[in-house]
Amino acid sequence: GDSVTQMEGPVTLSEEAFLTINCTYTATGYPSLFWYVQYPGEGLQLLLKATKADDKGSNKGFEATYRKETTSFHLEKGSVQVSDSAVYFCALSDSNYGQNFVFGPGTRLSVLP
């Protein structure tokens, strides 16, 4: 079946450092790919998504590119802030709207001042 693999955390960075969180997937068909973020005590929030190969999703300085050839959707940000500390989930869905999700295990990011 479909699956999502993420780099294990926790990831600890200093403020203004470059962030990469790796995500790879296995799926039949052509899934849509998502990154969700969960801040402490809050629900998962959609951060960005891409619905077809070579699409780039971006939001709040984060971006990820749908790479079909490497089945990857790595999350990047050029300069992290303390407020970016959260758990990040990579996910795939068999629809553009995010139904029938398969989630990765999540990666905890801690950004130190």
Place this chain on the structure above:
Amino acid sequence: GAVVSQHPSRVICKSGTSVKIECRSLDFQATTMFWYRQFPKQSLMLMATSNEGSKATYEQGVEKDKFLINHASLTLSTLTVTSAHPEDSSFYICSARKGGGGSGAYEQYFGPGTRLTVT
């Protein structure tokens, strides 16, 4: 907009008792709600999908008699873990979808989760 709450945020119960978790859409009507379970350091796993006014659809391997889901209104779904055992200890997360067409109709909005510990 599109806020989903869960109550309680954490609960500890004794083995053999039942516990109810509520999921509410605070500022929209949710035609569909989803219940997920997350084990430590593992993915969210979909347990069931519930549509308002009808029986929930359970994923393979999820015991419907153990995890009772009620979606009695467009803003409330409940998950009751019956005769809980230590292996039911987990993080339970709900999400809600507006439906009905239009912008954001199919996006899932997630609650903050409920941590259940069965002793």
